[in-house]
Amino acid sequence: MVICAKKQKQCFAKELEVGDCWIGLSLANSSGLILAARVGKHTDELIEELVVSTQGKTDCQQWNSDDWGGYERVLPPGVLHYIGKDKTQRLERTNGIVRQQTSRWHRRQNKFGKLWDMTKVTTRLVVSYFNWIWQHSRFKTTAAWRAELTNRPWTWHDIVTYPTIL
Template sequence: MECTLCGHHKTYKHGKTSKGSQRYYCPACKQSFTETFDTLYYRRQIKPDQIRMVLQAHSEGSSFRGISRITNLAYNTVVSIIREASVKGQMVHNEQVQQVEVEEIASDEFWSFVKKQKNCLQNELIVGDCWVGMTQAQGSGLILANRVGKHTDEFITQLVANTEGKTGCQQWNTDGWGGYERVLTGVVEHSIGKEQTQQLERTNGILRQQTGRWHRRQNKFAKVWEHTEATIRLVVTYFNWIWIHSRKKNTAAMRAGLTTAPWNWDDLITYPTLL
């Protein structure tokens, strides 16, 4: 077994933990570890199937408390699993979505809110209106970047900067919001019109209907800003790497040439973060 700490190719069995898990010892870094180290299974006294069920249920629209009731897990355990999975999902996105060949980029946002819609003070930056901005590769449908924030020029600037780190494409298609005209300047070719962003509008609709906290007129709205950020990271990972298009029979990452086969939850759960 390869060492998960230093990558050394040979390790040795080194007894077992109090729970019966096999431990290994690395002669190179002189550290011991278990098989589940650096995974979401590490030090969790719950079944692997339950962790996969939590992630699938949340990606398909169930709320934190709803998942807690279905799986009979503590609410804080559910939150912890989703938050850690979202961090791994962001690492996957940062490392794997690089230098993507794209002919055109579509950018759009959709509105949600956190905790309350009205009577929000100016200094309350983590409640009230919460916009989710995304950029998508036209054709493959791969989500290149996403941001959560207030609907400001700074919000769009961050979204554009994140997208430019993923591809060298200079053709942008957006709707008519003026923030894009103020931010997209210089050598960028900028086309404005809803007909240019139909694929991304459809993706936004899928994510809104698939994610419980973004449904309109219901009580599953977000209560904590950080939970919305964790949800969008997890949902984007699910959409890009795991979700198989019913007609095309492949994932967005496959259509973009980033992988040759669909991922599953174990690929995300065990994704290495140390090496």
């Protein structure tokens, strides 16, 4: 028996957050800092949210990506777009590190995020941990330190007590 998925335009709002959940990351090439993370279906809208969120944090006009066509459709005209595995090695390594540090994202495990809202919260926590607390084994610094946003590794207490606007 073959079961076909509904077309997206025929889905109810709750049904849109069911099924495969993708996490898109943008990474600063020089420091390895995760600039933006978005959770959603593997669509142009996910990439567009990622691009818009990243543009608010950097004036970089170069994107390195895999060969998925969504980037070419979404990236603004003036942005240099390089495609290839040699350009995405660092991002793929970061994906592996982040996935291994988060039990609900391990590959081939029977633990996974069933609720997208929880996946979004987990993503924010993991990105904060990766950028500000986790020290690279070779560099002995955090991504935020390499980006010159701090001069030391942070703790969870630093993150929780940092004054932010909600």
